Amino acid sequence: MSLLQMKHICKSFSGVYANKDINLTVEKGEIHALLGENGAGKTTLVNIIFGLYTADSGEILWKDKPADFASPREAIEAGVGMVQQHFSLVNKMTVLDNIILNLKGNSFFLDRADARKKLTDLAGKYGLYVNPDAMISDLSVGEQQRVEILKALYRNVELLILDEPTGVLTPQETTQFFDVLRNLKKEGYGIIIITHRMSEIMAISDKVTILRDGKQVADLVTADTNPEELSAYMIGRELSDDYHIEGSPKKEVMLELKNVSNHHRRHSRHKLENISLTIHKGEILGIAGVEGNGQKELAEVITGIQKTGEGEILLDGQNLAGINIRGRYEAGVSYISEDRQSDSLITGMNITENLVLREYRKLPFARHSIVNKAAIRKNAAEKMEQYQVRASGKSGIDTPVKLLSGGNQQKLIIARELNDNAKVIVASQPTRGLDIGATEFVRQQLIGQRNAGKGVMLISADLEEIMALSDRIAVLFGGKIVGVLTREEATVQKIGLLMGGISEEEAR
Amino acid sequence: MLQQIFSLSFMTAFLAAAVRLAVPLMYGGIGETIAEKSGILNIGMEGVMLSGAFFSFAGAWYSGNLFAGLLCGMLGGLVVSLLHGLLSITLIQNQSVSGLAINMLMLGVTSFLFKLMSNGQGYQQIETFPNLAIPGLSRIPLIGDAFFNCDFLTYTLYVLLILTWIFYKKTNLGLSFAAVGEHPQAAESAGIQVKKYRWIVMVLNGLLGGIGGAYLVLVQLGVFTENMISGRGYIALATVILGRYSPFGMFGAALLFGAANALQIRLQTIGVSISPFLLAILPYALTLIAMLGAAGKNSEPEALSKPYIKGAR
Numbered sequence: 140m141s142l143l144q145m146k147h148i149c150k151s152f153s154g155v156y157a158n159k160d161i162n163l164t165v166e167k168g169e170i171h172a173l174l175g176e177n178g179a180g181k182t183t184l185v186n187i188i189f190g191l192y193t194a195d196s197g198e199i200l201w202k203d204k205p206a207d208f209a210s211p212r213e214a215i216e217a218g219v220g221m222v223q224q225h226f227s228l229v230n231k232m233t234v235l236d237n238i239i240l241n242l243k244g245n246s247f248f249l250d251r252a253d254a255r256k257k258l259t260d261l262a263g264k265y266g267l268y269v270n271p272d273a274m275i276s277d278l279s280v281g282e283q284q285r286v287e288i289l290k291a292l293y294r295n296v297e298l299l300i301l302d303e304p305t306g307v308l309t310p311q312e313t314t315q316f317f318d319v320l321r322n323l324k325k326e327g328y329g330i331i332i333i334t335h336r337m338s339e340i341m342a343i344s345d346k347v348t349i350l351r352d353g354k355q356v357a358d359l360v361t362a363d364t365n366p367e368e369l370s371a372y373m374i375g376r377e378l379s380d381d382y383h384i385e386g387s388p389k390k391e392v393m394l395e396l397k398n399v400s401n402h403h404r405r406h407s408r409h410k411l412e413n414i415s416l417t418i419h420k421g422e423i424l425g426i427a428g429v430e431g432n433g434q435k436e437l438a439e440v441i442t443g444i445q446k447t448g449e450g451e452i453l454l455d456g457q458n459l460a461g462i463n464i465r466g467r468y469e470a471g472v473s474y475i476s477e478d479r480q481s482d483s484l485i486t487g488m489n490i491t492e493n494l495v496l497r498e499y500r501k502l503p504f505a506r507h508s509i510v511n512k513a514a515i516r517k518n519a520a521e522k523m524e525q526y527q528v529r530a531s532g533k534s535g536i537d538t539p540v541k542l543l544s545g546g547n548q549q550k551l552i553i554a555r556e557l558n559d560n561a562k563v564i565v566a567s568q569p570t571r572g573l574d575i576g577a578t579e580f581v582r583q584q585l586i587g588q589r590n591a592g593k594g595v596m597l598i599s600a601d602l603e604e605i606m607a608l609s610d611r612i613a614v615l616f617g618g619k620i621v622g623v624l625t626r627e628e629a630t631v632q633k634i635g636l637l638m639g640g641i642s643e644e645e646a647r
Numbered sequence: 648m649l650q651q652i653f654s655l656s657f658m659t660a661f662l663a664a665a666v667r668l669a670v671p672l673m674y675g676g677i678g679e680t681i682a683e684k685s686g687i688l689n690i691g692m693e694g695v696m697l698s699g700a701f702f703s704f705a706g707a708w709y710s711g712n713l714f715a716g717l718l719c720g721m722l723g724g725l726v727v728s729l730l731h732g733l734l735s736i737t738l739i740q741n742q743s744v745s746g747l748a749i750n751m752l753m754l755g756v757t758s759f760l761f762k763l764m765s766n767g768q769g770y771q772q773i774e775t776f777p778n779l780a781i782p783g784l785s786r787i788p789l790i791g792d793a794f795f796n797c798d799f800l801t802y803t804l805y806v807l808l809i810l811t812w813i814f815y816k817k818t819n820l821g822l823s824f825a826a827v828g829e830h831p832q833a834a835e836s837a838g839i840q841v842k843k844y845r846w847i848v849m850v851l852n853g854l855l856g857g858i859g860g861a862y863l864v865l866v867q868l869g870v871f872t873e874n875m876i877s878g879r880g881y882i883a884l885a886t887v888i889l890g891r892y893s894p895f896g897m898f899g900a901a902l903l904f905g906a907a908n909a910l911q912i913r914l915q916t917i918g919v920s921i922s923p924f925l926l927a928i929l930p931y932a933l934t935l936i937a938m939l940g941a942a943g944k945n946s947e948p949e950a951l952s953k954p955y956i957k958g959a960r
Contacts, residue, residue, distance in 0.1 A: 189836075210835075210838070211838060212838030212840075215837075215838055223836070226833075227830065227832055227836045227837070228830070228833055229829040229830045229833050230830070231946075231949065236822055240833075240834070241822070241823045241838055241839050247819060
């Protein structure tokens with residue numbers, strides 16, 4: 140008897156297929172990986188299982204009986220649990236309260252003592268340790284994930300769906316997490332794990348289903364495959380892993396941070412402490428770290444969005460203190476922000492307008508406060524051509540930015556920010572959510588800037604990206620730089636320990 | 648004059664007045680607490696209370712029965728809250744805009760209906776609910792008269808406050824209702840029907856807010872006048888925030904406001920040489936100062952006044 144069978148599942152959103160004729164079978168005690176690029180339809184598929192979406196057509200069998208869960212409630216009651224990419228935890232409640240929230244077996248008055256005991260037993264059995272009385276908002280992301288899994292186990296699920304569970308974990312936490320999964324597998328749980336990391340699939344899964352553009356392109360037994368085959372299926376072509384990094388950085392310093400802290404606001408949870416970094420001319424400095432350890436603050440302090448508390452920032456010898464965002468841009472600080480839709484673009488405006496957001500006041504785009512439309516349009520047409528921005532439809536340069544794909548939006552930002560005037564490019568998660576083609580393009584552009592003698596700060600949660608592109612790698616943890624490694628010194632192991640807050644000395 | 652103020656009889660009467668002035672706020676406040684804990688901000692509380700006041704008067708006037716009046720007042724409040732529910736839960740409109748619109752609408756509607764009903768002439772007062780002294784407790788000096796020589800609606804309120812507190816602290820359902828206001832997506836994936844729960848809190852919001860308005864008519868004044876809530880709905884909103892979304896916190900905040908109001912009335916009657924207009928500001932100024940003191944300590948439900956669309960992030 141199979142735990143779950145999905146047959147010929149189709150689902151489309153406003154005419155575009157997210158899933159087309161997908162078949163998936165999961166057995167008890169099996170770890171089944173779903174592999175695919177962003178937008179390949181993985182999350183849509185599991186949302187259908189979990190009752191968040193309804194399939195347009197196709198059949199779902201749960202333990203050989205037809206099942207079509209209309210809501211998560213029905214799915215949970217049947218025995219399907221899901222840990223979503225964005226956790227579903229109530230910040231202002233305790234771990235225990237989150238876990239017993241709306242349980243079917245709850246009496247009218249909650250028996251928290253009994254629940255605490257049951258939870259502690261369960262946590263001990265699978266090595267998912269977490270304090271039942273801690274507030275969720277006080278927990279690390281890794282701990283929150285444990286709570287999510289405990290929540291599902293507490294509800295006696297038999298199938299556990301994990302959507303990109305390792306994206307927020309350090310390599311060491313990931314190893315621990317995989318031990319937990321192996322325990323669960325031994326106990327007979329079925330597990331569906333979504334990921335785009337080949338190494339993890341090889342390490343943990345029994346079978347792999349690969350999706351591309353909403354279609355199922357392969358079903359493989361993990362033991363009989365290899366990462367190259369997987370990526371070939373996932374991407375549909377071979378990947379070139381070569382980046383043309385010329386020579387070594389120059390001696391001259393382009394950007395220097397001396398003991399910088401951010402102006403710590405009462406409500407912001409993250410603060411930077413005593414950051415000292417240098418970026419040389421012609422150098423890419425990678426900033427590694429688990430997300431939420433001060434990456435955004437660091438980028439914003441340099442670009443002037445957040446105020447600097449103490450310390451000073453020198454750009455090519457010029458002190459940036461007291462210079463506002465526009466001033467810093469004009470001095471040569473360019474910014475590719477991690478949230479391109481809210482921090483870099485005005486999505487309701489069109490391509491021409493977004494391309495001149497930084498320079499609309501200046502010649503040739505404006506003279507005496509009167510905008511020169513022709514110049515702006517000419518600029519847009521040139522930049523679109525040069526940076527291969529594709530707008531579907533007939534509007535061309537008049538297309539609203541919100542109608543562009545993520546990759547084309549990012550190209551637009553790059554077209555605007557990477558200009559002759561730029562000295563330092565702060566690139567925060569520049570390839571997040573992009574398909575392979577766009578990712579390549581962005582990386583090549585950053586390397587191009589480096590080779591042209593500019594300084595690049597590459598902030599990324601993707602360790603492979605950091606290691607492939609950076610001349611040196613600094614690791615951010617809890618708002619502090621806990622280590623700086625050269626390209627030669629850096630290994631995944633070393634960086635992973637630093638990302639978990641273990642210092643270089645302790646790591647040795 | 649100070650002697651006058653610090654005499655036992657003055658203080659006793661002052662406290663009694665404070666409680667009496669606070670009770671309508673507390674009914675509005677408890678209804679609003681329940682709604683906001685599940686994520687619905689009803690700025691239209693002013694309109695809910697006004698509707699409660701008018702319909703309780705009309706009900707009591709035509710039926711000659713105070714309980715019938717109370718029931719009409721509750722239903723009057725209910726209809727207004729359901730309108731807000733329709734706009735904010737089903738039609739996913741901006742809750743602040745909806746609430747403000749409701750306040751303006753109800754001011755017009757109740758004034759218009761009252762004109763129709765009274766034909767332009769004034770009304771006589773109706774009877775009001777009598778005070779029921781609780782034997783023993785009401786004899787306690789100073790506070791006995793204030794808290795235990797009241798009408799039955801005040802006693803009902805005490806019970807409601809305790810039940811609400813127990814509900815959110817100790818019960819399974821209470822946890823679910825709070826989760827709906829903190830993180831509706833999480834609640835939904837725990838199998839809680841967010842919209843249904845929000846409709847339930849809007850029903851309670853309307854019934855309780857309706858009592859708050861009715862209290863002014865059926866206990867205190869015995870008569871309806873245009874715009875008689877005159878800002879109490881907004882003060883009720885403030886007591887919820889000041890009370891940090893807990894029933895007893897709200898109780899304390901409302902009492903503070905009632906006391907400030909009672910004090911300024913008393914100061915006016917004993918002829919303190921401060922302009923009565925300045926004195927009238929006292930309760931509002933005090934509320935503002937208290938709010939400043941509570942600033943930064945964020946206990947607001949995270950999903951408060953955010954529209955919930957199932958499946959959306």
